[in-house]
Amino acid sequence: MNALETVALSRRRRRVWALRDCDLAVPEGAVTALVGANGAGKTTLLHVAVGLLAPTDGEILVFGRPSGRRGADLARVAFVAQEKPLFGSFTVAEMLRFANATNPGFDLAAARARIAEADIDPRRRAARLSGGQRTLVALALALGKRAGLLLLDEPLAELDPLARLQVRGALMAAVAETGATVVLSSHDLAELAETCDHLVLLDRGRVRLAGEVEALRDRHRVITGPGEAAADVRELADVVHQSGTERQTTALIRTHLPDLPLGERPGIEEIVLGYLRRPEAP
Ligand SMILES: Nc1ncnc2c1ncn2[C@@H]1O[C@H](COP(=O)(O)OP(=O)(O)OP(=O)(O)O)[C@@H](O)[C@H]1O
Numbered sequence: 001m002n003a004l005e006t007v008a009l010s011r012r013r014r015r016v017w018a019l020r021d022c023d024l025a026v027p028e029g030a031v032t033a034l035v036g037a038n039g040a041g042k043t044t045l046l047h048v049a050v051g052l053l054a055p056t057d058g059e060i061l062v063f064g065r066p067s068g069r070r071g072a073d074l075a076r077v078a079f080v081a082q083e084k085p086l087f088g089s090f091t092v093a094e095m096l097r098f099a100n101a102t103n104p105g106f107d108l109a110a111a112r113a114r115i116a117e118a119d120i121d122p123r124r125r126a127a128r129l130s131g132g133q134r135t136l137v138a139l140a141l142a143l144g145k146r147a148g149l150l151l152l153d154e155p156l157a158e159l160d161p162l163a164r165l166q167v168r169g170a171l172m173a174a175v176a177e178t179g180a181t182v183v184l185s186s187h188d189l190a191e192l193a194e195t196c197d198h199l200v201l202l203d204r205g206r207v208r209l210a211g212e213v214e215a216l217r218d219r220h221r222v223i224t225g226p227g228e229a230a231a232d233v234r235e236l237a238d239v240v241h242q243s244g245t246e247r248q249t250t251a252l253i254r255t256h257l258p259d260l261p262l263g264e265r266p267g268i269e270e271i272v273l274g275y276l277r278r279p280e281a282p
Pocket residue numbers: 013014016017018036037038039040041042043044045
């Protein structure tokens with residue numbers, strides 16, 4: 001079963017279509033990167049998935065059921081919002097106890113261990129935490145919930161390099177140990193390449209590219225050669241993006257032949273940048 005699935009999902013925000021006709025499937029047990037330019041619709045998609053926003057059109061299913069505000073369904077989902085909202089007047093210890101009291105199956109010991117590992121004083125009030133510390137507390141709460149689906153909006157943005165490594169390790173461990181599904185949005189493509197096995201690229205509210213990272217890499221090549229050779233390549237593949245001079249051109253191409261003996265297999269960063277650079281690419 002897919003952990004998250006959308007069918008012709010659209011969401012309008014005032015005059016803007018923040019999501020438009022999105023069809024996508026996030027498989028269970030995978031770590032999926034949600035990427036796209038600023039304003040592409042990533043946060044909107046995550047908010048619709050947890051029922052904070054309703055679809056304008058279409059459907060979104062979480063573990064096969066329409067997403068909504070029913071307690072039993074929400075118990076299977078943990079969400080860390082971009083602003084990492086916490087109750088400012090609560091101490092960290094109080095927040096963990098509150099989470100423990102309100103979430104059946106909450107792993108209080110594991111959450112406390114994460115706070116200790118992050119060297120955060122549990123007596124400190126949330127309002128007095130640094131941005132990165134807020135993130136670490138929010139992630140400890142989300143992971144403690146032991147939810148089947150973790151939706152994380154820019155979870156690594158404010159973390160120092162060591163904390164980023166620790167959080168990425170904790171997410172991968174959650175996937176390995178409990179079979180959890182993780183969807184995380186981020187602008188750090190290099191980091192995502194090391195953490196994620198699936199990718200969804202949103203572009204002005206539409207799904208531009210989606211699938212397994214290795215399969216997407218198999219379908220693309222970076223080729224270099226004289227400009228006129230690009231015409232020959234068009235017979236075999238779609239040119240996603242091309243740059244350079246008449247004498248020397250570099251192109252990202254998409255092919256239907258996974259074994260195309262041509263050029264280099266690109267990294268996920270090159271693929272995403274190629275599509276973002278050329279909005280009219282196929
Ligand atoms: N509260 C709101 N009211 C009206 N429009 C909004 C609101 N929040 C977002 N939008 C619009 O919806 C679109 C998608 O925004 P969204 O926040 O989902 O993008 P994003 O991909 O998460 O961007 P970022 O990478 O900057 O966080 C944008 O055009 C944005 O201006």
